[in-house]
Each structure stands twice: as structure tokens, then as C-alpha cells.
Amino acid sequence: MGDMNATALQSLREALRGPVVTPQDPGYDDARGIYNAMIDRRPAVIAGCTDTADVRATLAFARDAGLDLAVRGGGHSGPGLCLVDGGLTLDLSPMRWVRVDPAARTAQVGGGSLLGDLDHATHTFGLAVPAGIQSTTGVGGLTLGGGHGHLTRRFGLTVDSLAAADVVLADGSFVTASEEEHPDLFWALRGGGGNFGVVTSFTFRLHPVSTVGAGVTLWPVDRTPEVLRWYREFLPAAPEDLSGFFALLAVPPAPPFPEPLHGRKVCGVVWCHTGEPDAERLEEALAVVNEPAPPAFHFATPLPYPALQTMFDDLLPRGLQWYWRGDFFDTISDAAIEVHHKYGQNLPTDRSTMHLYAVDGAARRPGADDTAWAYRDAVWSGVIAGIDPDPANAGLVRQWCVDYWSDLHPHSMGGSYVNFLGAQESADRVRATYRGHYDRLATVKRVYDPENFFRANQNIAPVPSHG
Template sequence: MDRATFDEMRTALRGPVTGPGDEDYDRARAVYNAMIDKRPGAIVRCRDAQDVAAAVGFAREHDVEIAVRGGGHSGPGLGLVDGGMTIDLSPMDSVHADPDAAVVRAGGGVQLGDLDRATHAVGAATPAGIVSTTGIGGLALGGGHGYLTRRYGLTVDSLLGADVVLADGTQVTAGPADHPDLYWALRGGGGNFGVVTSFTFRMHPVHTVGVALTLWPVERTAEVLDWYRGFMPRAPQEMYGFFAVLAVPPAPPFPQEIHGKKMCGVVWCHTGDDADGGARDLLDAAEGAGRPVFAFAAPMPYPALQGMFDELLPPGLQWYWRGDFFDTLRDAALEVEQKYAEAIPTGLSTMHLYPVDAAAHCVPRGETAWSYRDAVWSGVYAGIDPDPLNAGVIKRWCVDFWNEMHPYSMGGAYVNFVGADEGTDRVRATYRDHYDRLARVKRTYDPDNVFHVNQNIEPS
């Protein structure tokens, strides 16, 4: 983007426009993953849908590439584009929860913590992720899974409608009755079809939940996973637990004697009516894997659980991740998990297996763009470290881990866990036979592929 175009943009758009010559440019282009170092020609902080429409129109008129940033958590850094325009939705962070209608309306720049605080105030919640600084936009458009998935489904299963700025600047509302094909595609198809400026979600009764953390020595990873793979799919829907391998962080509630030690564990959430009793039930269940070396259980407000990892994983760390779906965990896969758990390269690097069964399996496969209704787990391998000098180390561990686990997977992954360097075949594998329908919707709503800085689905 040349200077004349940038100056014209700054004059034409209402929201603040930041460019390479501005004092706050480096702060404005920073995203959650410090491994991303892209330099947009302009960052436009949009205040409302009209701002977004004007920004899209200007970019098209001047043949400028567009990226869209909500919460900035995209691992591959897809909220930025070198030399082009980043449409930054962070000022659009209003949330309104309506307890009578049991719905919540959230702006495109809302983070999960904003959403959780608003819904918690009326004794409810919407299924989302596990880190409260995640943007609702990218999470929801990719499908969205977290602590409430086994009880209430994916985030997109609670999406009732969305306000969207299309590639030609038109503003539409997509829902079951209006633009139903677009509504279908938004529920899992990523940011391919327009800029979502607000979401309307169904709320569910959630207030205080039972929480438990259970840890075992890393040497027992395969053994604990063997128990976990049998227990979790048969557990009641109100029980949720994601499996993790980790180095124990030097912070409460963990005792000093296990700080820094490599372990495997389960992070639990119980959404039954009795949170205190639910927490105890989680600990009792975990005893099935043998007595943990560390166990913690307590009732907790749901937003507190959602924010539990925020301080451990602040913005500005080096990240590299990959993912896969699994419908079963074979014995050979457990051996791979054991190998790489013992080889965790840095204190923050981890592997998680998130359950995506129970209520998520109750939605017909063709109802949304999310194509893996038969998956039982969504896995992610994440190399994480504060030091840029370790970027190569954490990436190699992650890629090697993924390479050895992938043959035991279903072939595709949660789109938000797909890296920018994995190629178009991985995008196709993510959507399976839904890909062709998504490409047709793309042809209708974005025939010129204006929105291509994403896990791209080309117009058919």
C-alpha cells in the first residue's frame, strides 16, 4: 500500500487508521502469537458495521488485500496480512444478554471473558473455549468447543443468527429463514464468507460448576489415557474432562514439590445442579486411573474456570500448533503420546484432547458446516515458549508429534488448529464432503475470493 492510498484511507474511514509510520503501529499489529511478525499497510479499528463496510469497499476499490481480526488468537496469524489492510473489530465489544429470551448478542470484537461475564450475570452461559482472552468471532466461525460441549454442544450449535458485511459491502443478517445457506456456512466454515459484526447466541442455564484438576506422573501417560479413552465417552453429559500432557507450572494450586515436573492430567468441569457434589464426583471418577499425585476440586463460577489459564498463557508467547480429530485412540497412538509427553521441549508446551461427543453428536451432520459430528476428540499439539530462540525447537516437537499421530486420526482437524503452512489439502480434509457445498456458498457471497486470508475455501 503506497502512502497516497494510506492517506486517502485515513481520510475516508471513520475509525482510527494506523500505519507503519505511526507511534502505536507495533502495538496495533501485535497478536496473541508472538511468532507472527506481519506488517499490514494499514490497521483499521472499526467502530460499527458501517465502518466495516466502508473499509471493505475502500480495500476493493484500491485492490488492497484484507485480513479480519477479532480477538487476535489465530495461531497462524490470519488476522494480519503483509502490506494489506487489517480490519480490526476489537472496538466492537458490546454484549447484551436477554434472560427472558435466553439469548445474548455479542459484537464481532468480543472476547470470551466479556461474553461470560454478561451471561453469568443472568445465570447462564454459551458454549465457548477455555481461555477467556480468545475472540468469540474466530472461535465461533470455526465451530467452537470447550467445557460446555458435552452438555450443550458446539458454539455454532447455539448460534441463532449473525450480522455480516459481505464482500460487496452489503450488510445482511443470516439465520434459519434469511440467507440460510450463508447461515449454514458460518457455522464452522471459518471467515470465508464475510465479516461478522455481531452474533446472536442461545444461552443455557450455567452458573457455578464443579471443577477438578488431577495429575499423574508422565511415565503413566499411556496408562491414564487407556482409562480415559474408555471412561470419557460413557460419562454423563454433565461431566467434561480434557486430557493434557504438561510441565507443572510454578504457581498455585500446585505444591512446590511438583513444580516443573512433566505430568499428564485431566482438567474437569461438572455442569450438574450440585457443583460441590459434582466436583467430588469428578475426583471419584479420576480414581479409576489410579490415585493422582495431585488432585484439586472445588465449586467455581463458570467465568473463573474460563479464565483459569489466562495468566499462564498471556499474549506475547511463541506458539506453533497443529491438530487432528479422533474417533478412537488406538493402542499404538497411546505409545506415541507416551513418547512425546516425556519429550516436552519447554515448560509451556502441551498436548490436549478435547471431548467433542455427547450433545455435539446429537446435531445432524448436515445441519452445520462442521463436518466431524462422528469425532470423539479434537486433539491439539502446541509448542509454546516465551523465548524466540526456542521457536524452532517447539515447532519441531509439534510437527514430529503430529506426524506420528496423524496416521491414527480421522484425517482432518478443527479448522482453528490448522496451521497456515499445511496446504489446501488439509482444508479440504477439515470439511470432507461439506467442502463442495461451502465452495458453492463462497461463489454466491464472495465470488472474487476477497476474504482469502484465512483457511481458504475457493469459490467453485
């Protein structure tokens, strides 16, 4: 890290419309706080960017001062890649705006926007982007990793709806990436993470989604083997308008769950049906939940799509201790089911969980090489998350997560959704995540970020230039 002199810092404050916060400023601790409270890093500067001009000035400052750079959108990065000790965090959170064109069915979205901002703006027109399961997630990080959620089986990954991205590159130049312009960069942005530049806005194609059928079915945790054996057959064969992610969890002490279930360990499925907004038809579609075992709880109702997207916000607020790891699966083997059963019975804390998100259906239609996302043949994207409010339990939830992942990983496809890679995972894990696409990504990286300026991420190092 280079020295940061007061004159240069003052010039940055004058150049930016957004706030510039240093450790000497009041509000510094709040400004460096992110979603995962297990991350405790102290950047030398946090530069809030309100527009592209601010982004360019911040990048120039970081280059001139020799500061390590991190980029923060929604601040949901599990490993805390949006903060670098002693470096500069380029904070896009002031860029929270969405502009919808209902006739063209497109939305342009500021780089600091959250999923809730996008859902709010599009829902009034009966439209949506397939993206995530929690409204507080940042659009930017989720999209650049590929993006999956409730609507994936019906409409594909988030990047499958991406039409263009405005990007500020490491040298400060500004480009728009799309199928027509900078197609290699556009290919890389669709799954390659934050390796290539600062995306100041995303343009998405929108899909007709308004009211969805939402449901939650829970079974006692000791029925996990029967439920998973049923689920692995049922869901991939189901129509694409039905999705349901499998979870291991402790029942939250809140509605709609009855008090006798509060705190009990269960397995369950969270359903989203884009074709059954009618309550009676929804119940008919979900009558199958009795097949593996009698549910301990079942609830299904038509909901506005944004209401489903906010369902878990209060359960998982900012400021909890998190440790997560993930993997892709093309099948849920009997051996994997035994692992899930073992660790589901031994959840270390009430908020720790495991989710299997369906990434089949429409997400499998693009060609294997059409985007940087390298697992078009996957059926599930799994994440194991050790979570607790108490820092004293950080070691406990981390160990449970690592042990669970270590036992489950041999039954996986070998790589993970890049946004589910944890802290301190190896370069081999990043390579496994991109499979045969890694070398092409490294070549694109050499063109757009030859000095690896954007390296506070699950990094793809540029291919060395020859000669």
C-alpha cells in the same frame, strides 16, 4: 498489492470512527501485535472498526486500493491469519459489546468481543454460551470455526447455539444470516471460518450455567498409558454434564499446585461438571480419578463458570511463541497412546502441551450435514502446541509439534478443527477438514465472495462460475 496514495488514506481516516494505523504511526508495532509472537507481519494499514459503517468503508478502501485483506477479531489465530504483509487488517477489536436479553435467553455479541466479555455479561443472569477454555480468545474466530470447550458435551458446539449473524459481504452489502434468511450462508458460517464475510455481530441462544464443578487431576507422565486407556473408556460413557479434557503438560509454578510438583512433566484431566456445584457431590463424581493410577495431585471445587474460563489466562498470556497442529479422533488407539507417551515425556519447554477436547455428547446430536462442521462423529478434537516465551526456542517447539503430529496423524480421522490448522498447511488439509462439505462450501463461497476477497484464512476457493 496496489499503490496506496496519501489522499485515499486520508479519506479512510475521515470515513472511520475507529483508528487507522500505518507503519509511520506511533503505536504501529503494538497495533500489529497478536497473541502468537511467532508471527511477525507488517500490514500497510490497520483499520480499527467501531461499527458496520466502519467495516463497509474499510472494505471499499481495500478493494479500491487493491490491498490484500485480513480480518482480526480477538487476534488469537495460531497461524496469524489476521495479518497480511503489505495488506490491510480490518480490526474488529473496537467492537467489544454484549447485549443480553435474559427473558429470551439470548445475547447479541459484537464481532470484536472476547469470550471473557461474553461470559461476564451472561453470568450475572446465570446463563452461558458453550465456547472455548480461555477468556482472551475472540468470539468471532472461535465461533466461525465451530467452537468447542468445557460445555460442549452438555450443550454442543458454539455454532449449535448460534441463532443469527450480521455479515458485511465482500461487495459491501449487509445481510443477516439465520435459518430463515440466507440459510446457505448461515450453514457455511457454522464451521466454515472467515471465508464468507465480516461478521459484525453474533446472536446466541443461552443456556442455564452459573456455578460449575471445576477440577484438575494430574498423574506422573510415566502413567500416561494407564490414564489414557482409562480415559478413552470412561469419558464417552460418562453423563453429558461431566466433561474433562486430557492434557500433557509441565506443572505450572503457581497455585493451586504444590511446589514439589512445579516443572514436573505430567498427564492430567481438567474437569468441568455442570451438574455438581456442591463440593461433596463433586468429590463423589470425581472419585473415579483413582482408578487408572494414584494421582500426584487432585483438586476439585465449585467455581463460577467465568472463573474456570480464566484459569489459564495468566499461564498463557499474549506474546508467547506458538506453533500448533490438530486432528480429530473417534478413538484413542493403543498405537496413539504410545505416541502420546513418547512425546509427553519429551515436552520441549515448560509451556508446550497437548490437549484432547471432548466433542461428543450434545455435539453429536445435530445431523452430519446440518452445519459446515464436518466431524459430528468425532469424540475428541486434539491440538499439539509448542509454546515458549523465547524466540530462540521457536524452531525447537515447532519441530517437536511437527514430529508429534506426523507420528500421531495416521491414528486420526484425517481432518482437524479448522482453528487448529497451523501455518503453511496444504489445501488438502483444508479439504480434509470439511470432508464432503467442501464442495458445498465452495459453492456458497461463489455466491457470497466470488472473487475470493476473503482469502487470508484456511481458504475455501469459490467454485468457478460456468459460461
